[in-house]
Amino acid sequence: xxxxxxSGSTFEAACAYxxxxxxxxxxxxxGTTGFDYATMEIxxxxxxxxxxxxxxxxxxxxxxxxxxxxxVRVRYILPExxxxxxxxxxxxxxxxxxxxxxxxxxxxxxxxxxKIEIEVTARRSA
Numbered sequence: 279x280x281x282x283x284x285s286g287s288t289f290e291a292a293c294a295y296x297x298x299x300x301x302x303x304x305x306x307x308x309g310t311t312g313f314d315y316a317t318m319e320i321x322x323x324x325x326x327x328x329x330x331x332x333x334x335x336x337x338x339x340x341x342x343x344x345x346x347x348x349x350v351r352v353r354y355i356l357p358e359x360x361x362x363x364x365x366x367x368x369x370x371x372x373x374x375x376x377x378x379x380x381x382x383x384x385x386x387x388x389x390x391x392x393k394i395e396i397e398v399t400a401r402r403s404a
Contacts, residue, residue: 283341285315300342303402309395324361324393328368331396348400354382355395
């Protein structure tokens with residue numbers, strides 16, 4: 279059974295996508311940025327954005343009956359390569375025990391305020 283999760287972000291409505299899609303044991307979380315979806319505000323630092331993005335991802339996974347512990351794949355997209363290393367302590371705190379397969383890409387993002395976007399795939403535990 280397919281289940282769609284929405285955070286209420288204006289981006290989701292404007293671009294016609296879901297924050298997450300759960301299908302069978304799998305959960306696919308869209309590229310998620312550091313916006314606080316309740317206020318639609320975003321912090322300036324890449325570290326704070328990474329922290330908020332992971333909070334947003336944890337929420338989406340929870341809505342889909344999953345958790346951070348179920349993540350098997352993560353993709354990091356950053357406009358500036360130099361911004362990746364400052365995020366490592368945040369990433370270790372959230373994903374250090376999980377150690378998913380990971381890829382980091384350097385690419386432009388939809389809004390100039392965005393400094394990191396994180397996409398994950400999770401497989402729900404039994």
